[in-house]
C-alpha cells in the first residue's frame with residue numbers, strides 16, 4: 555500500500571494501542587498518536603509521531619497546520635477516533651458535572667473538532683478514511699450509562715452528517731464501528747462500577763468472552779483501513 559498516514563486517538567493502551575501496532579505493520583505506514591502518554595516502544599519507533607494531548611482539554615488538540623504537516627506526502631490518509639471514557643456511570647440525579655464535561659469533550663467534542671481539522675488538512679486528491687469507534691450501547695439503555703451512550707449516539711449522528719456532506723467525493727469515506735466487548739481497561743472500570751447490570755459484565759469476563767484488542771484491531775484494519 556505504501557505511505558499510509560493514520561491519525562489515531564487514545565493510543566496509550568487498549569484498542570488504540572493495538573490499532574497503532576496494526577497500522578505500523580504495513581510497509582511505509584506512519585501514525586500520529588494523540589494521547590496523554592506513550593509506551594517506551596512507541597517513543598522509540600520512528601514511524602510513530604507522539605502528540606501529547608488531553609482530549610478533554612480541547613485547546614491541546616492538534617490544529618490544521620500540525621495535521622497538514624503529518625499528512626504531507628501521504629498516499630492514503632486516515633483518522634481513527636478511538637479514545638473514549640465510559641465514566642461517569644450512575645443515575646442522572648447524581649452525576650458529577652466535571653466528569654460529564656470530560657466525557658462529552660473526549661467522546662464527542664474532540665471527535666467533531668479533529669474530524670473538521672483533518673478534513674481541512676487533507677492534501678489535495680489524497681483519499682481519506684474516517685473511522686469512529688462507537689459501541690452497541692449507543693443504541694440501547696444500560697442502567698447508569700446515560701452519558702457514555704448519549705455521547706456515542708451524538709457522535710454517530712455527527713458522522714452521519716459528515717458522510718452526507720462528502721457523499722459527492724468517493725475519496726472521503728466515513729465508517730462507524732462497533733468493536734464488541736473488549737478485554738481492556740474500560741471493561742475493568744465497568745466491572746468495578748456500581749450499576750444494575752454489572753454482574754453480566756463480570757460473568758462475561760469470567761467466561762472468557764472478552765475480545766482481545768489485537769484481534770479486533772486487525773478486523774477493523776482489514777475492513778475499514780486497508781486499501
Ligand SMILES: NC(=O)c1ccc[n+]([C@@H]2O[C@H](COP(=O)([O-])OP(=O)(O)OC[C@H]3O[C@@H](n4cnc5c(N)ncnc54)[C@H](OP(=O)(O)O)[C@@H]3O)[C@@H](O)[C@H]2O)c1
Nearest residue numbers: 564566567568569590608609610637638735736738739740
Ligand atoms: N472495551 C469495550 O468493551 C468496548 C466496547 C464497545 C466499544 N468500545 C470503544 O472502543 C474504544 C476503545 O476502548 P478501550 O476498551 O480500548 O478503552 P480503554 O482501555 O479505556 O482505553 C481508552 C483510551 O482512550 C484514552 N483516553 C481517555 N481519555 C483520554 C483523554 N482525556 N485524553 C487522551 N486520551 C484519552 C486512554 O488514554 P489514558 O491511558 O491516558 O487514559 C486510552 O488510551 C472506545 O471508543 C470505546 O468506547 C469499547
